[in-house]
Structure formats: structure tokens, C-alpha cells
Amino acid sequence: MVEILEFKNFQGVYQINENGQRTLATVNLTPGKKVYDETLIKFKNEELRTWNPFRSKLAAAILNGLEELPIREGSSILYLGAASGTTCSHISDIVGGRGRLYCVEFSPRAIRDLITVCEERKNMLPILADARFPDRYSPLCGLVDLIYCDIAQPDQSKILVDNAALYLKPSGKIMIAIKARSIDVTKPPAEIFKNEIEFLEKKGFKIIQKIKLEPYTADHIFLYGALKTSI
Ligand SMILES: C[S@@+](CC[C@H](N)C(=O)[O-])C[C@H]1O[C@@H](n2cnc3c(N)ncnc32)[C@H](O)[C@@H]1O
Structure with missing residues (x-):
């Protein structure tokens, strides 16, 4: 049933x-x-x-106890690491026709599939760019309510901070999926997660919630936060 x-x-x-x-x-x-x-x-x-929470870390975070979802009808979101658009497509469903989703991806292979998804979904804009250089997409991207970062790079927290400096509204939120092994295979995941949280806090963010993603994805932590000045 x-x-x-x-x-x-x-x-x-x-x-x-x-x-x-x-x-x-x-x-x-x-x-x-x-x-x-x-x-x-x-x-x-x-x-x-x-x-599918095995295909989307946001779905896994929701099922594992995310307390608040800063994505609603009409929200604008900058998504770093859009890949072929799996998670983006569900965010696109939620924000609806009045919402806007800027989808940054630097792999030409992934962006081909992403463009097919964006052709159907008019609230999604594909941006072929390296998220390390956020000023390069300033003609395309506006101020957003949420920056979602899932790029599996060693410097992804810095990339998130640099994008937030340009595009996050003062009241905006951040979400980041951190994969321990993408940062340092030699250190215990708990130490890596602690360092990333300290880095984000030093850069002016407050972490509202930390969520483990097992059993859906191993060795990840999902952080939900906001600018300290907004809380
Ligand atoms: C883990 S996958 C993202 C999966 C996707 N978020 C989802 O849930 O459907 C990471 C993606 O980030 C992209 N990526 C990695 N570094 C990037 C960068 N510096 N700029 C833009 N995209 C990047 C990769 O090409 C890859 O497609």
C-alpha cells in the first residue's frame, strides 16, 4: 500500500x-x-x-532531519556543481515558475545533459563556468536567497564564501555537502569537518545545522548556515 x-x-x-x-x-x-x-x-x-536520497544529497539531508528548508515557491538559488541536473530539477519543481535557479557547472559533458533539462524548465539557467571565478558569471547571476554548493573540491568552502560575497542576499542561507575524501584522504573525516566548519565561521557564517548523510552517502557532512549578521 x-x-x-x-x-x-x-x-x-x-x-x-x-x-x-x-x-x-x-x-x-x-x-x-x-x-x-x-x-x-x-x-x-x-x-x-x-x-531519490541515494542520488541527491539534499533529499538525504531532508530525510535525515533537516529542520528548515530555505527553498520555497519564488526563491532564487545559486547552485554550484549542478552536474546533469538531478537535484536541481527537484529544486526547480519547488521554486516553480516564479523562482530562479542559476546552475553552475564546469564539465562540458555534464552541461550537455543539464542544458536538455533547462530547455524544459524555464526557471533553470545553465552556466558553463568554474565556480572558483564567480565574477565571470556576474552578467548572468543575480542576488539569491540560497547558495547550494556540491562540487567535491578540496577548496569548496572557500569557493562557497567567494560566491556568497558576490551573490548572497544579507538574509540568505547556505548549504554545502562536504565529502571528507575530496579534501584529504589521510585525515579522519571528523577532523576535516571540524576544520571546514571553523573556516566558514571565521568567514562570517553561523552553522545552523550539521547533518550526516548515511545510509544514503558515506563520509559526507551536510551543513546548513546563514550569515552571522542576519541572525
Ligand atoms: C557531486 S557532483 C554534483 C551532483 C549534483 N549536485 C546533484 O546532486 O545532482 C559535483 C559536480 O561539481 C562539478 N564541479 C566540480 N568543481 C567545479 C567547479 N570548480 N566549478 C563548477 N563545477 C564544478 C563537477 O563537474 C560535478 O558535476
């Missing part, structure tokens, strides 16, 4: 319970169309797309 419920007070996010398994879903902005291998489910007058 399949049970579908609204997920907490997270606008546009649903929880699907089936045979003791729990997954998430968003309302499909482009009914009838899939982005990856998700399932489409009719629900009331809408169509839901299942959101």
Missing part, C-alpha cells in the same frame, strides 16, 4: 511510504517528463516525481 503525505511544513515536498520504505517527491513542473530514473505518480490534480 502506498501512502502520500506532505513532508513537515516543507512547501512542495511530499513523503511517500511504501512497504516500510520512505522516499520523497516533488510536484512535477513539467508533467509527463522525467529528468533521470524517477517514478511519476498521479496525486490529486498533480503529478509527483519521486526524489
Whole structure:
């Protein structure tokens, strides 16, 4: 038996319970169309797309206890490391037609698939660029409510800070998925995570919540934060 419920007070996010398994879903902005291998489910007058926590760290963070979702209808978001658009497509569902999602990706292979997704989803803008040089996309990107960073680079916290300096609204939020092994394979993950948190705090951010992503993704921590001046 399949049970579908609204997920907490997270606008546009649903929880699907089936045979003791729990997954998430968003309302499909482009009914009838899939982005990856998700399932489409009719629900009331809408169509839901299942959101796989093994493919999306944001879905894993939500299922593992994220307390607040700073993504709502009409939000504007800068997404660093968009890849082929899996997680971006669910954010695009949530922010809807009035929202805006700037999708930065530097791999030409990944951006080809991303462009196909963006052609269908008018609230997503693909940006082929290296997130290390945020000033290079200033003609394309505006001020945003959230910067989401998932680029698996050793200096990704610095990249996030540099992008925030240009594009984050004073009241804006940050989310970053940190993969311990991308930073240093020789150090224990707990030490790496502590260093990254200290770096972000020194740069003026307050970490609101830290979430482990097991069993969906190993050796990662997901940080949710805001500028200290906004809290
Ligand atoms: C872990 S994958 C992202 C997965 C994606 N966030 C999702 O959930 O669907 C990391 C992506 O970041 C991209 N990336 C890494 N370094 C980058 C940089 N400096 N600038 C832009 N993209 C980068 C990689 O090409 C890769 O596609």
C-alpha cells in the first residue's frame, strides 16, 4: 500500500511510504517528463516525481532531519556543481515558475545533459563556468536567497564564501555537502569537518545545522548556515 503525505511544513515536498520504505517527491513542473530514473505518480490534480536520497544529497539531508528548508515557491538559488541536473530539477519543481535557479557547472559533458533539462524548465539557467571565478558569471547571476554548493573540491568552502560575497542576499542561507575524501584522504573525516566548519565561521557564517548523510552517502557532512549578521 502506498501512502502520500506532505513532508513537515516543507512547501512542495511530499513523503511517500511504501512497504516500510520512505522516499520523497516533488510536484512535477513539467508533467509527463522525467529528468533521470524517477517514478511519476498521479496525486490529486498533480503529478509527483519521486526524489531519490541515494542520488541527491539534499533529499538525504531532508530525510535525515533537516529542520528548515530555505527553498520555497519564488526563491532564487545559486547552485554550484549542478552536474546533469538531478537535484536541481527537484529544486526547480519547488521554486516553480516564479523562482530562479542559476546552475553552475564546469564539465562540458555534464552541461550537455543539464542544458536538455533547462530547455524544459524555464526557471533553470545553465552556466558553463568554474565556480572558483564567480565574477565571470556576474552578467548572468543575480542576488539569491540560497547558495547550494556540491562540487567535491578540496577548496569548496572557500569557493562557497567567494560566491556568497558576490551573490548572497544579507538574509540568505547556505548549504554545502562536504565529502571528507575530496579534501584529504589521510585525515579522519571528523577532523576535516571540524576544520571546514571553523573556516566558514571565521568567514562570517553561523552553522545552523550539521547533518550526516548515511545510509544514503558515506563520509559526507551536510551543513546548513546563514550569515552571522542576519541572525
Ligand atoms: C557531486 S557532483 C554534483 C551532483 C549534483 N549536485 C546533484 O546532486 O545532482 C559535483 C559536480 O561539481 C562539478 N564541479 C566540480 N568543481 C567545479 C567547479 N570548480 N566549478 C563548477 N563545477 C564544478 C563537477 O563537474 C560535478 O558535476
